[in-house]
Amino acid sequence: MQSTPSRRGFTAALLAAAVLAPMATSSTAAAHARSRAPQSGDDCPPGGLGPELTARLDAAIEGVRKQAAIPGVIAGVWLPGRGSYTRATGVSDTxxxxxxxxxxxxxxxxxxxxxxxxxxxxxxxxGRIRLDDPICAHIHGVPCGDRITLRQLAEMRSGLFPYTADADFTHALLSDPGRSFTPWELLGYGFRHKNTFRPGETFQYSNTNLILLGLVVEKVSGLGLADFIHRRVLRPARLHRTWFPRGAEIPDPHAHGYTDQTLSGKVADTTHWNSSWAWAAGAMISDFQDLRRWAEIVATGTLLSPQTQAERLKVLPTGFPGTSYGLGIFETSGWIGHNGSTPGYESVTVYLPSQKATMVLLINTDISSGGQEPSTLLARAITEIVTPDNIYDNPVPPR
Structure with missing residues (x-):
């Protein structure tokens, strides 16, 4: 699913040093999370899939890469008891x-x-918030905020207009991709439009929802969102190469990203575009091995209580066959997780509980191929080979 702006129309396919005195429950939860965090996966030895399957995967990935004109691909599949496959192909800088x-x-x-x-x-x-709190209990000025709950925001069922679908926002971003946006500036583009449906009525992917949830985390915790995620999510998950940037920065070494989401339609290098436009919905940076760990953590609820994880996994229909959406995650063909698309980059990080399998894909373009996201083409080709009973498909049509 995308956090991506697009001159073709924005869709939902889709991206401080204040000290918080932790409650006793949070300290206990953090210790519990550390003890349960997945290990390095010795039951997935490199090359364990055998030469024939490895050759088929090599051919499939290279075929999709060339067909979709993807500059570079990083792909990995880990199948406990069977082995693993990792591959980097193509270029990181054209x-x-x-x-x-x-x-x-x-x-x-x-x-x-x-x-x-x-x-x-x-x-x-x-116990500091409840999923069924109305957003107005925490953030004022939200259209129909007394009837939209935190749960509905996380489920993409609020009815709030997606700010990325506002024409003025599109022009502002693509005219100056290096500019900074504040969360309230982003919300302003969405709030100028009427809500698209009554809260809870249906599914509509909207980055507006996540900007609001980011503001809730900040208000309730007393920390900036980046700081809270670093202290309370990344540290206990032992994700040392995952980062919430403040603006356009990206650490070295990195891949360059390429998009045709420009005012002229020409391909541009987006490596140093300012990601503040996506903030809580799509700004983060990570790497291959961290995402491998994160896939299992999200799907199994390592950082959460069993009760809260059960709420997260209550997926609801999206209107797209075979795909449901829960609290910030999707389920498609048994795979649980999320994908990402931002100008110049796409990713897929998913976990298949029935086989305890993990798949991670990272590519350095978001340019569609035949009307489909290139990351979806890759994920489908890989799962057709390694998990033919669970073939991944994009939860929502591109753009």
């Missing part, structure tokens, strides 16, 4: 032809939503 490598940082777009909602659910576990 100007220098530097090869893609598995250790590079990449922007992960809407996968950010899994971190923001995890932060929110930790506050639920502490």
């Amino acid at each position: 100007a220098t032809s530097t090869p893609m490598a598995t250790g590079l940082f990449m922007r992960i777009g809407s996968e950010t939503k899994t971190f923001t909602v995890t932060a929110l659910l930790e506050l639920v576990d502490e």
Whole structure:
């Protein structure tokens, strides 16, 4: 699912040093999370899938990469009891032809939503908020805020207009991709429109929802969202190469990203575009191995109580066959997790509980191929080979 702006129309396919005195329950939860955090996965030995399956995966990935004109791909599948497969192919920089490598940082777009909602659910576990609180109990000025709950925001069922679908926002961003946006500026683009349906009535992917949830986390915790996620999510999950940038920065080494979401329609290098436009919905950066860990943590609820994780996994129909959406996660063909699309980058991070399998994909373009997201084409091709009974498909049509 995307946090991506697009001249073709924004859709939901789709991305301080204040000290918080932790409650006793949060300290206990953090210790519990550390003890339960998934280990390195020794039951997935490299190359364990065998030469025939490995060759089929190599051919499938390279075929999709060339067909979809993807500059570079990082792909990994871990199948306990069977083995694992990892591959980096293509280039990380088209100007220098530097090869893609598995250790590079990449922007992960809407996968950010899994971190923001995890932060929110930790506050639920502490009893500091409730999922069925109306948003007006925490943030004022939201249209129909007395009838929209935190749960509906996380489920994408609020009816709030997606700010990324506002034409003025599109022009503002694409005219100056280096500019900074505040959360309230983003909300202003959405709130100028009428709500699209009554709260809870249906599913509509909207980054407006996640901006509000990010503000709730900040207000209730007393910390900036980036700081709270770092302290309460990334640290206990032992994700040392995942980051919430303040603006356009991206750590080295990184892959360059390429998009055709420009005013002219020409392909541009988006590596240093300012990600503040997506904030709690799509700003974060990570790498291959951290996302492998995160896939299992999200799907199994390592950082949350069993009761709260059960609420998270109550997925509801999206209107797209075979796909449901829960609290900041989707389920499609048995795979649980999220994908991301932001100008120049796409990703997929999912976990298949029935096989305890993990799949991670990172690519350095978001340019559609045949009307489909290139990351979806890759995920489908890989799962057709390794999990033919659970073939991944994009939860929502692109753009």
